[in-house]
Structures are given as structure tokens and as C-alpha cells.
Amino acid sequence: MSDLQDLYQELIIDHSKRPRNFGSMDDADRTADGFNPLCGDKLKLFLKIEDAVIRDVKFIGAGCAISTASASVMTDMLKGQTIEQAASLFETFHYMITGPKDPQHVGTGLGKLAVFAGVSAFPARVKCATLAWHTMRNAISGKTEAASTE
Amino acid sequence: MITHPATLDVERTAGLDPEVLRRDFPVLHQEVHGKPLVYLDNAATTQKPSSVIDALVRYYEHDNANVHRGIHELSQRATNDYEDARTVVQEFLGAAESEEIIYTRGTTESINLVTASWGRANVGPGDEVLISAMEHHSNIVPWQILCEEKGARLKIVPINDDGEFLLDEYERLLSDHTRIVAVNHVSNALGSVNPVREIVDLAHERGALVLIDGAQAVAHMKVDVRSLECDFYAFSSHKIFGPTGIGILYGKRSVLETMPPCESGGDMIKHVTFEKTIYNDLPYKFEAGTPNIADAIGLGAALRYVNNVGLEGIGAYEEDLLAYATERLAAFEGVRLIGTAKHKASVLSFNLDSIHPHDLGTVLDREGIAVRAGHHCAQPVMDRFGVTATVRASFAFYNTRAEVDRLVETLHKAREIFA
Numbered sequence: 001m002s003d004l005q006d007l008y009q010e011l012i013i014d015h016s017k018r019p020r021n022f023g024s025m026d027d028a029d030r031t032a033d034g035f036n037p038l039c040g041d042k043l044k045l046f047l048k049i050e051d052a053v054i055r056d057v058k059f060i061g062a063g064c065a066i067s068t069a070s071a072s073v074m075t076d077m078l079k080g081q082t083i084e085q086a087a088s089l090f091e092t093f094h095y096m097i098t099g100p101k102d103p104q105h106v107g108t109g110l111g112k113l114a115v116f117a118g119v120s121a122f123p124a125r126v127k128c129a130t131l132a133w134h135t136m137r138n139a140i141s142g143k144t145e146a147a148s149t150e
Numbered sequence: 151m152i153t154h155p156a157t158l159d160v161e162r163t164a165g166l167d168p169e170v171l172r173r174d175f176p177v178l179h180q181e182v183h184g185k186p187l188v189y190l191d192n193a194a195t196t197q198k199p200s201s202v203i204d205a206l207v208r209y210y211e212h213d214n215a216n217v218h219r220g221i222h223e224l225s226q227r228a229t230n231d232y233e234d235a236r237t238v239v240q241e242f243l244g245a246a247e248s249e250e251i252i253y254t255r256g257t258t259e260s261i262n263l264v265t266a267s268w269g270r271a272n273v274g275p276g277d278e279v280l281i282s283a284m285e286h287h288s289n290i291v292p293w294q295i296l297c298e299e300k301g302a303r304l305k306i307v308p309i310n311d312d313g314e315f316l317l318d319e320y321e322r323l324l325s326d327h328t329r330i331v332a333v334n335h336v337s338n339a340l341g342s343v344n345p346v347r348e349i350v351d352l353a354h355e356r357g358a359l360v361l362i363d364g365a366q367a368v369a370h371m372k373v374d375v376r377s378l379e380c381d382f383y384a385f386s387s388h389k390i391f392g393p394t395g396i397g398i399l400y401g402k403r404s405v406l407e408t409m410p411p412c413e414s415g416g417d418m419i420k421h422v423t424f425e426k427t428i429y430n431d432l433p434y435k436f437e438a439g440t441p442n443i444a445d446a447i448g449l450g451a452a453l454r455y456v457n458n459v460g461l462e463g464i465g466a467y468e469e470d471l472l473a474y475a476t477e478r479l480a481a482f483e484g485v486r487l488i489g490t491a492k493h494k495a496s497v498l499s500f501n502l503d504s505i506h507p508h509d510l511g512t513v514l515d516r517e518g519i520a521v522r523a524g525h526h527c528a529q530p531v532m533d534r535f536g537v538t539a540t541v542r543a544s545f546a547f548y549n550t551r552a553e554v555d556r557l558v559e560t561l562h563k564a565r566e567i568f569a
Contacts, residue, residue: 004516008509008567039508040525040538062538064506065568125512 006118016065021075025058033146034135071132166463174199185518188553193544205451235450244374249432256397257365258288260384265292267412275301278327282307284337287527313340313489328358335367339528340489341497370495372461392452396445413438475554499540507539513564
């Protein structure tokens with residue numbers, strides 16, 4: 001069960017059970033919807049942005065442990081980041097999960113996000129981990145259609 | 151000379167011995183993530199016995215040619231085997247004639263053929279189409295499109311909390327405007343076995359036709375289209391131990407003859423000039439272009455295999471296995487069974503605590519257990535039960551009580567992880 005433990009690390013289980021920043025936001029500057037049509041996971045993301053800095057982030061939705069924890073950890077990390085930094089975090093996170101394995105660099109500079117490194121061993125679950133991130137990218141780029149993992 | 155040896159080396163005794171039958175299925179004998187494979191995703195697709203795999207190989211190694219253009223020996227053999235398979239299907243379904251058996255790509259295409267051909271010609275503004283609340287998307291969307299196009303109404307027969315088709319509600323919804331009723335024989339998401347005979351009788355009393363989606367039924371119970379008196383019956387080869395890419399639409403000759411062709415091209419014509427085309431007879435009218443010859447032959451081999459095992463024995467064995475699995479899961483703390491109809495076949499849909507089905511599916515997979523986790527292409531069913539998804543274990547005759555036990559053991563592990 002060792003790779004299962006890699007996937008479902010304590011931090012992930014904790015965030016999936018008690019997601020941080022969970023709830024809606026009335027005065028959001030940007031919102032975006034995310035949807036995974038294969039499993040039905042849904043997510044709505046709210047961003048409060050001032051001077052190109054993300055001041056507050058919240059999300060609502062329903063999904064599996066991986067997608068809920070990913071949204072929870074992501075929202076924690078985004079607060080105080082500039083839009084540029086958020087976009088760069090997306091790239092780093094996406095690369096960690098989908099890119100070629102490079103043990104030297106797995107998780108570097110990702111802080112808490114490194115707990116999702118185990119997802120790369122579960123190809124069927126990659127979309128669960130990236131749904132919130134695709135939704136965030138749409139929100140900051142102002143795309144109106146729902147982010148889809150397909 | 152083509153023969154169809156049954157590879158089945160089991161003696162036909164009263165009971166079915168899954169351990170013996172498992173030898174016929176090469177794919178079952180492997181480890182997944184270091185554990186012996188437990189394949190419980192049979193409602194998605196079934197595994198193939200050696201006799202089916204051999205039939206495909208034999209066709210491509212010895213007989214490959216186009217059909218119905220039989221000047222040469224190989225074409226003659228291919229045509230004979232392709233048409234022999236059609237006769238096997240005819241006998242399997244109890245159809246009156248092999249001309250009533252149309253090859254399609256699968257259940258989905260069979261239903262689409264009916265909506266596109268019969269539907270377009272027979273459904274108009276103000277007409278009604280009845281389906282049930284437990285249909286697979288493939289028996290919802292084609293009817294939705296038809297109704298939208300024609301200004302007809304799609305009405306939904308409700309189900310109860312056990313996932314049972316409500317016959318009295320159905321009777322109330324039937325009207326003189328009902329043109330056709332389309333229901334599944336067995337629900338893929340719930341396992342409910344529907345009272346199709348009564349459904350057909352009531353529809354016919356009001357002059358409506360009936361299409362039965364038999365995708366989840368044919369591998370588990372004897373179907374006789376003449377005693378059901380249904381107008382259409384659809385199923386997929388890959389859900390009854392045959393190859394993917396081939397399926398069947400049975401239609402009553404009297405109905406099929408009135409229907410315009412759906413696709414046009416070669417094989418479906420008798421004579422073509424630039425002014426007019428004379429369509430071919432049944433069933434070729436509906437089989438445009440070079441068909442899926444190899445997989446049709448593979449389907450024939452699969453049905454021969456099922457006939458050899460015997461559907462009566464399969465039904466009895468699976469009923470016992472499902473009862474055992476249901477009992478074990480019902481006794482498991484935190485399990486909610488979705489679909490508790492009195493009459494069920496080989497499907498066990500459930501959720502455990504608040505663990506998301508995909509998380510549970512991943513844990514099961516790591517223990518070598520293949521199940522389906524998701525909405526099973528039946529989102530309205532999920533909505534009806536207030537869930538977004540379920541875990542579905544679905545059985546075939548090659549599954550055993552020991553495999554059910556491994557499923558249950560792994561649920562304990564999942565609880566530890568997500569506790």
C-alpha cells in the first residue's frame with residue numbers, strides 16, 4: 001500500500017476532510033467554474049484581486065479527496081501571490097504531476113504542493129489534482145467558459 | 151472448411167464451476183499491482199474466452215476477404231461465416247428470421263438507427279416518447295434529439311427508492327400520443343431487472359412500439375424476443391464476451407420493412423442509377439459499406455460459448471453470487487447500496503461513508519480489484535439518488551465468492567486510509 005500512502009498523505013486527507021477557504025464570495029473580482037465531465041467533480045473559484053495581487057481566494061464544489069485537497073491547498077497558497085506568480089505556480093505544479101520524473105526536482109519550490117507529487121503515479125487521478133488549477137488559470141485570464149479537464 | 155470448436159472443456163453438470171470456466175479466459179490470469187486480478191467491471195465490458203480470440207485470429211489468418219462479393223473462395227468463406235454468425239444471433243434471441251438481425255457497432259448505434267430511421271419517419275409534433283428514469287445516456291440522448299427535432303415530448307417513467315420501474319405510473323403516462331417506449335431490460339447503474347413483458351403489453355394496447363435496450367441483460371438471462379413481443383431489441387457484443395465494435399439491432403420484419411435506410415452506400419443497394427436507387431432487402435438495407443466482418447464472427451463465437459455454458463446455469467450461479475455480495479456489503483458498516491430492487495442482475499452499486507467513489511476505486515485498483523467508479527453514463531439515476539457517483543461492482547459467471555471477499559476486505563483498508 002506504499003504508493004497509496006504516497007497518494008493519500010495525511011495532509012491531503014486533512015485538507016479533503018476540512019477544506020480551507022471553502023465557501024462563496026459575494027464581492028469576487030473574478031470567478032470561474034471547473035468541471036470534470038468524466039467523474040462529475042465540480043468547482044467554483046472566487047478571486048479577490050487588487051493591484052494584480054490575489055488578496056483572497058475561496059471555492060465551493062464537490063469532488064474526490066484529491067480534487068478537494070488540491071483546491072484547498074491551492075487556495076491557501078495563492079493568497080498574497082501576484083497573478084504572474086500564480087501562473088508560474090500553475091506551470092510548476094502541472095509539470096510536477098504530468099512532466100517527466102526528475103527525482104532531484106520533484107516538489108522543489110512548491111512547498112505544501114509537493115504532497116501531490118504522488119499523483120503522477122496514478123494517471124487516472126491526474127485530472128482530479130489539476131482541476132482547481134485549470135479553473136484558477138481561467139479565472140485569472142478572464143475566460144468565461146467552464147474549465148474542463150477534457 | 152470452417153469449424154467452430156467450442157473450447158469449453160467443462161462437463162455439463164448441474165452446477166456451474168467458475169474455476170473451470172475461468173481457464174477459458176486468458177486475461178483473468180494475471181497480477182495487477184502485484185495482486186491477482188479481480189475483475190468486477192463486467193457491466194462496462196466482459197472478458198473474452200479463447201474461443202472468441204481464436205475465431206478472430208482464424209478469420210484474419212485464413213479467411214479474410216470482403217463479404218457478399220463472392221467470386222473467390224475466401225470471400226465465400228468470409229460471407230458464410232459472417233452470415234452464420236447472424237443465424238447464431240437469431241437463434242440466441244429467438245427471432246423468427248435472420249433478416250430481422252441487423253449488425254451495428256453496438257447498442258448505442260442500434261438505438262440511434264431506430265431514432266434516425268423509424269423515429270424521423272414516425273414521430274411528429276405532439277407525439278410522445280416514453281423512457282424510464284433509469285436509462286443509460288445512450289437511451290436518453292437520441293430520443294431527446296428526435297423529440298426536439300420533431301416537436302415531440304419526451305416523458306419519463308419514474309422509479310422508486312429501490313430503483314424499481316413503476317408500472318402503475320407507466321400506465322398513467324401511456325397515452326394515444328405515445329409512439330414508442332424505450333426502456334432498458336436491466337439497469338446498468340442499479341441492476342434492476344425491468345418488467346419488460348408487461349411494459350410491451352401495455353404499450354401495444356395503446357398502439358405504441360417498444361424498444362428494449364438489452365445491453366446489460368443478454369449475458370445474464372435468456373431473452374426471447376418473440377415471447378417478449380418487443381418491436382426492437384438492442385445489445386452489444388462486448389458485454390457478452392464478444393469483441394468490441396459490433397452489436398445487434400433486432401427488429402420485427404413488419405416494422406423494419408417500413409423503415410427508410412439510415413446510412414447509404416455500398417451493400418445496402420440493389421440497383422443504382424443517377425436517377426434512382428433501389429434499396430436492398432433486409433437486413434442489408436441497414437448495413438451500408440463493408441461491415442465489421444471479423445467482429446461479427448467473433449460475436450457468433452461468443453454466443454456459441456454462452457450457449458455451451460448455458461444461460462440457465464449462468465443465471466442461477468450469478469443470482470447466488472449477487473445475493474452473497476449483497477449480504478456482505480449490506481452488513482458492512484457505512485455502506486449504502488444504490489439499487490435494491492427485488493429483481494436484480496449482477497450489478498452492485500454502492501457508496502462507503504463519504505469516501506468519494508474515485509478514491510475508493512483507486513484503493514481497490516491498487517489491490518488488483520477492477521470496478522467502475524463514476525456516474526455510469528446515467529446521471530439522471532445519480533440525481534435521483536442524490537449522489538454524484540457510485541462504485542459499481544458487476545459480475546460475470548467467472549467471478550467467485552472469494553473475489554467478493556477480497557472486495558470486502560479492501561473496503562476495510564479504504565476505511566483505514568480515509569478514517
